[in-house]
Amino acid sequence: MPSINVPVVHCRHCGQEYTTNHIGRHEAKCLHDPEVFARVRAALDDGTGGCIRIKDYEEITRNAGNTLPWQQPLISRLGSWAGVAHHFGLRPYVSARAAEDAEIWSAHPTLTPEERAAALWSELAPPTFRVSRVQEDEIYPGLFRCVLR
Ligand SMILES: [Zn+2]
Numbered sequence: 740m741p742s743i744n745v746p747v748v749h750c751r752h753c754g755q756e757y758t759t760n761h762i763g764r765h766e767a768k769c770l771h772d773p774e775v776f777a778r779v780r781a782a783l784d785d786g787t788g789g790c791i792r793i794k795d796y797e798e799i800t801r802n803a804g805n806t807l808p809w810q811q812p813l814i815s816r817l818g819s820w821a822g823v824a825h826h827f828g829l830r831p832y833v834s835a836r837a838a839e840d841a842e843i844w845s846a847h848p849t850l851t852p853e854e855r856a857a858a859l860w861s862e863l864a865p866p867t868f869r870v871s872r873v874q875e876d877e878i879y880p881g882l883f884r885c886v887l888r
Pocket of ligand 1: 750751752753754755765766769770771
């Protein structure tokens with residue numbers, strides 16, 4: 740079988756080798772290109788220096804033609820969505836719930852996970868209920884079940 744030699748060229752920004760039919764697509768999204776970096780950073784910025792949610796970036800990317808890399812290659816390359824935020828000099832995205840959780844942790848640093856779960860639930864439960872029992876899930880360690888009365 741004859742071998743087909745596809746010409747190879749180097750990306751002008753990162754130096755990686757690409758075939759001539761893939762170089763254009765790569766260079767349009769190469770993060771080593773300062774223009775691409777700035778474009779991605781602007782898309783990720785929530786306006787306060789924080790990173791937006793993955794699904795919001797996905798939405799922006801879908802509507803950006805072919806000008807932004809998809810979230811999955813970014814995550815694969817940079818380790819996590821927080822890693823993506825860090826790479827672009829942004830604060831990682833924190834959900835409102837995780838922020839609340841962190842607040843309870845910092846307000847009560849000596850709580851056991853069970854006490855913390857009870858504290859969380861007593862803030863979320865209607866005032867006529869109280870947490871009567873907390874137990875760690877046997878199948879999903881780290882998850883706690885709260886019984887309300
Ligand atoms: Zn490149």
